[in-house]
Amino acid sequence: MKTFDTIILGGGASACMCAMSTKNQKIAIIDNNNKIAKKLLVTGNGRCNITNKNIDSIFFNCNIDRFLNRFNNNSTISFFDKLGLVLYHDEKGRYYPISNSAKSVTSVIENTLNKKQIKLFLNTQILKINKKENKFLIETNNESFICNKVVLALGKYDKSIMDFEFKIKTIAPSLVGLKANVSRGLNNVKLKNVLVKAYYKDSTKEDFGEVLFRENGLSGIVIFNLSSLFARNKEFNGKISINLLPNFNKNELYNLLNKRKSLNISLNHFFDGLFVKEISYEILTRAKIDESTKSNLLTSPQLEKLCHIIQNLDFKINGFLENNQVISGGISLDCFDNNLQSKNIPNLFACGEILDVDGECGGYNLQWAWTSGYIVGQNI
Numbered sequence: 001m002k003t004f005d006t007i008i009l010g011g012g013a014s015a016c017m018c019a020m021s022t023k024n025q026k027i028a029i030i031d032n033n034n035k036i037a038k039k040l041l042v043t044g045n046g047r048c049n050i051t052n053k054n055i056d057s058i059f060f061n062c063n064i065d066r067f068l069n070r071f072n073n074n075s076t077i078s079f080f081d082k083l084g085l086v087l088y089h090d091e092k093g094r095y096y097p098i099s100n101s102a103k104s105v106t107s108v109i110e111n112t113l114n115k116k117q118i119k120l121f122l123n124t125q126i127l128k129i130n131k132k133e134n135k136f137l138i139e140t141n142n143e144s145f146i147c148n149k150v151v152l153a154l155g156k157y158d159k160s161i162m163d164f165e166f167k168i169k170t171i172a173p174s175l176v177g178l179k180a181n182v183s184r185g186l187n188n189v190k191l192k193n194v195l196v197k198a199y200y201k202d203s204t205k206e207d208f209g210e211v212l213f214r215e216n217g218l219s220g221i222v223i224f225n226l227s228s229l230f231a232r233n234k235e236f237n238g239k240i241s242i243n244l245l246p247n248f249n250k251n252e253l254y255n256l257l258n259k260r261k262s263l264n265i266s267l268n269h270f271f272d273g274l275f276v277k278e279i280s281y282e283i284l285t286r287a288k289i290d291e292s293t294k295s296n297l298l299t300s301p302q303l304e305k306l307c308h309i310i311q312n313l314d315f316k317i318n319g320f321l322e323n324n325q326v327i328s329g330g331i332s333l334d335c336f337d338n339n340l341q342s343k344n345i346p347n348l349f350a351c352g353e354i355l356d357v358d359g360e361c362g363g364y365n366l367q368w369a370w371t372s373g374y375i376v377g378q379n380i
C-alpha cells in the first residue's frame with residue numbers, strides 16, 4: 001500500500017492546478033489516462049481556450065464570486081505566465097497560447113509537476129474511495145493507496161466508486177449540440193452573426209454569433225451556450241429560433257425584399273447576394289412558394305411570409321447530440337466550505353467539473369477548473 005499526505009483523484013485541468021499550487025507535501029495524482037491533463041489537448045479545437053478577458057458569475061450557472069475573488073482570469077494569466085506560457089486573446093476575449101497549440105499548456109503543466117516532484121499514477125483506474133478513521137483508502141486496478149487528505153477532481157460524480165453522502169444536482173450534458181430535424185441540404189452550412197433564441201416552457205435564452213447545421217441537429221458556439229437551457233430540464237419540447245438578419249427590423253426587411261422584386265428574376269435567384277444557396281432554398285421551401293415564380297409577381301402576403309421565416313427560422317428540439325463539452329450538475333457547492341473542503345467529511349476536498357458549476361463557451365469552464373483547483377491546492 002502506498003502512502004501520501006494528499007492524493008488527487010483525477011488528473012485533469014483542476015487536478016493539475018491543485019497539485020501545482022500546493023505547498024511542500026508528498027502528493028500523488030491518480031488518473032486512468034496515459035497522459036496527464038489529456039483532455040486539455042482537445043479543448044478549444046486543439047488550441048485550448050484557457051480563460052476569458054471577461055470573467056464574471058453571470059457566465060456560470062451559479063454565483064461563484066467568492067471563489068473568483070480569490071483566483072480569477074488575471075490570476076490564471078499571471079500564473080501561467082510565470083510558468084513560461086505566453087498567451088494572447090482574440091476579439092471575443094478568449095485567451096489561447098500564442099503557439100495556438102494546447103500542447104504548450106500541457107507541456108508547461110508537465111514541467112511544473114515534474115519540478116514539484118508530484119507523483120503521477122497514470123493508466124490507473126480508481127475503483128473505490130473510503131474513509132476509515134482519519135485516513136482515506138483508495139483502491140485501484142493496480143494497487144491501493146492511503147492518505148490523510150483526498151481531492152475529488154474526477155470531472156464527473158460517480159456514486160459507484162465512493163461511499164460518501166453528497167447533495168447531488170441532476171447531471172446532464174451541457175455545451176452540446178441539439179438534435180433537431182434539419183433538412184439534408186443544410187448539412188454543414190455555417191451561419192455567422194445570427195441571433196438565436198431558445199425557448200423551453202416559460203424560459204427563453206438568446207445569444208448572437210455562429211450556428212452550424214449538422215445532419216441531425218444544430219451545433220456551434222451559440223447553440224452550445226443555449227443548450228444549458230435544456231440541460232437543466234428533464235424533457236424536450238423546446239424550440240430554437242434563428243433570426244438570419246437581426247440588424248433589420250420588420251419594416252426594414254420588408255422594404256429590402258420589396259425592393260428586390262424589381263430584380264425581376266425567378267425566385268431561385270431572389271436571395272442571391274443575401275444568403276447562401278442552401279439557406280435560400282430552405283426559406284423558399286418553408287414558404288411553399290414555387291422557385292420558378294418571377295420576383296415581380298410576389299404578393300404582399302408572400303413577402304411578409306418570407307420576412308417572417310427569415311427572422312424566425314424555427315427548429316423543434318428533441319434531444320442532445322453526442323460529444324458534450326461539459327457536464328452540468330454534480331456535487332452541490334452547499335456541501336463545501338469556502339476552501340472547497342467538505343462540511344461533513346473533514347479533509348475531503350473537491351474541484352473542477354465534479355462540482356455543480358458550469359459556464360458558457362469561451363474559456364469559462366477551464367477558468368473554473370483553475371480557480372477551484374488553485375483554492376484547494378492552497379488549502380490542503
Ligand SMILES: Cc1cc2nc3c(=O)[nH]c(=O)nc-3n(C[C@H](O)[C@H](O)[C@H](O)COP(=O)(O)OP(=O)(O)OC[C@H]3O[C@@H](n4cnc5c(N)ncnc54)[C@H](O)[C@@H]3O)c2cc1C
Nearest residue numbers: 010012013014032043044049126154155352353363365366
Ligand atoms: C471537446 C472539448 C472542448 C473543450 N474546450 C474547452 C475550452 O476551449 N475552454 C474551456 O474553458 N473549457 C473547454 N472544455 C471544458 C473543459 O475541458 C472542462 O471543463 C475541464 O477539463 C474540467 O476539468 P476537470 O479537472 O474538472 O475534469 P477533467 O478534465 O474531465 O478531468 C478528470 C480526469 O479524471 C479522470 N477520471 C475520471 N474517473 C476516473 C476513475 N474512476 N479513475 C481514474 N481516473 C478517472 C478522467 O479520465 C480525467 O482525466 C472542453 C471540453 C471538451 C470535451
